Amino acid sequence: MSxxxxxxxxxxxxxxxxxxxxxxxxxxxxxxxxxTVVYVAERLGQLEDKEKFxxxxxxxxxxxxxxxxxLRLGNVEEFDEIDVAFDGADEIDTNLNLIKGGGAAxxxxxxxxxxxxxxxxxxxxxxxxxxKLGHFWRKGVPIEVVPNxxxxxxxxxxxxxxxxxxxxxxxxxxAGPVVTDNGNFIIDADFxxxxxxxxxxxxxxxxxxxxxxxxxxxxxxxxxAYIGNEDGSITSLSVxxxxxx
Ligand SMILES: O=C(CO)[C@H](O)[C@H](O)COP(=O)(O)O
Numbered sequence: 001m002s003x004x005x006x007x008x009x010x011x012x013x014x015x016x017x018x019x020x021x022x023x024x025x026x027x028x029x030x031x032x033x034x035x036t037v038v039y040v041a042e043r044l045g046q047l048e049d050k051e052k053f054x055x056x057x058x059x060x061x062x063x064x065x066x067x068x069x070x071l072r073l074g075n076v077e078e079f080d081e082i083d084v085a086f087d088g089a090d091e092i093d094t095n096l097n098l099i100k101g102g103g104a105a106x107x108x109x110x111x112x113x114x115x116x117x118x119x120x121x122x123x124x125x126x127x128x129x130x131x132k133l134g135h136f137w138r139k140g141v142p143i144e145v146v147p148n149x150x151x152x153x154x155x156x157x158x159x160x161x162x163x164x165x166x167x168x169x170x171x172x173x174x175a176g177p178v179v180t181d182n183g184n185f186i187i188d189a190d191f192x193x194x195x196x197x198x199x200x201x202x203x204x205x206x207x208x209x210x211x212x213x214x215x216x217x218x219x220x221x222x223x224x225a226y227i228g229n230e231d232g233s234i235t236s237l238s239v240x241x242x243x244x245x
Contacts, residue, residue, distance in 0.1 A: 001126075001230075009124040009228025014039030014086070016234050017122045017226040018047075021084050027052060028074065030085025030112040031066055033059040033105035036122045040086040045069030056082055058112045059105035059181050076108075076115055081245055085116035090216070091137035092121060092225050093129050096239045097199050101142025101216030104168070104180050110214050113221045117245050121225040128227050128235070132193040133217075140164065140188035141206075142216035147185050149211020150177075156209045157189045160202075165189040184213055 014036055022029065022044075031041055041062075044050060054074035057063040066073045076082075087109055089098040098121060100106050113119045129135040140162075145153045150167055157165040168178040168186040177185050194202060203217040220241045227235040 005230055006124050006126070008232070009230065010036040010122070011039040011228070012232065012234055013122045013124065013226040013228035015043045016236070017086055017120050017224075018043040021086075021118065021120050021224070022047070023083070026083035027054060028056060028079045028082045029053050030056045030082045030087070030116050031058065031062045032085065032087025032109055032112070033062045034088035034103045036088040036124065037062065037086060038065060040122060041065035041069045041071065044071055054079055056085075056112055058087065058109040059103070061103070061105070076111055080115050082112060082116040084118040084120065085112050086120050086122055087113065089121050089123050089127055089218075089225075091129050091133050091135070092123060092127050092222075092227070093133045093196060093199070094131050095196050096121070096222040096225055096237060097133060097196070097220070098218040098222060099133050099137050099141055099216050100218055101144070101186065102139070104142065104144075104178050104186050106142055106216045107144050107180065107182055107184075107214040110218065113218060114244060118223060119221045121222045123225065123227050125227060125229050132195060133199060134191060134193040138190065140166070140190035142168070143187045143189055143206060144180055144182070144184045144213040145187055145211045146213060147183075150185050150187060153187060153209055153211045157187065160205055162189040162191055182213070
């Protein structure tokens with residue numbers, strides 16, 4: 001699978017999502033994080049009337065994307081009613097439930113998604129599960145935790161049935177764990193393939209653990225997903241989700 005093909009499919013999905021979902025009346029736009037959203041920001045930056053938009057970031061990276069594309073930067077404290085938000089995903093199930101947080105930005109991404117009237121997912125073909133979450137994405141569900149809770153939360157996760165749970169390491173760039181934009185840690189917890197009707201239940205158990213700030217499960221957020229395919233086509237999927245605003 002060539003990198004070029006993957007990039008092409010990300011761009012296809014992102015451009016189509018922006019073209020079809022930014023309405024004339026929209027003013028406040030949420031901008032997600034990751035490598036697919038780079039193309040969302042690029043397309044937003046090409047719009048003739050881009051000065052009218054205020055873009056709400058979901059991470060440091062997303063803030064840079066907004067500025068680099070000549071878009072106006074806002075914040076979610078001032079603009080807590082977002083017309084439409086675009087974001088990537090690590091995996092998408094057939095109900096459009098998502099695993100997110102591969103880039104450690106899940107908390108702010110969820111804050112923006114939950115403040116948005118419409119939440120649109122953009123992804124390449126590798127992210128679409130044939131059915132359940134945990135099919136292709138085997139790294140585990142990212143969970144943001146307060147730093148001094150991580151030992152306790154790791155134990156709790158095994159009690160809840162995790163096959164594995166590990167504190168995400170920063171790798172070569174820094175000795176020690178990944179530190180999120182909020183100063184927290186990330187645990188990746190693998191629960192195997194999660195049946196469609198069990199995602200919400202598991203998410204509710206995780207969020208109740210003391211120390212957990214947010215989980216990377218996005219249940220009932222996305223109403224549309226644009227997936228760029230290998231052959232240059234786009235799959236667009238829709239579901240109805242409860243109104244948030
Ligand atoms: O949740 C995320 C960051 O926390 C990203 O949206 C997710 O990891 C997808 O990223 P990419 O578009 O690079 O595949």
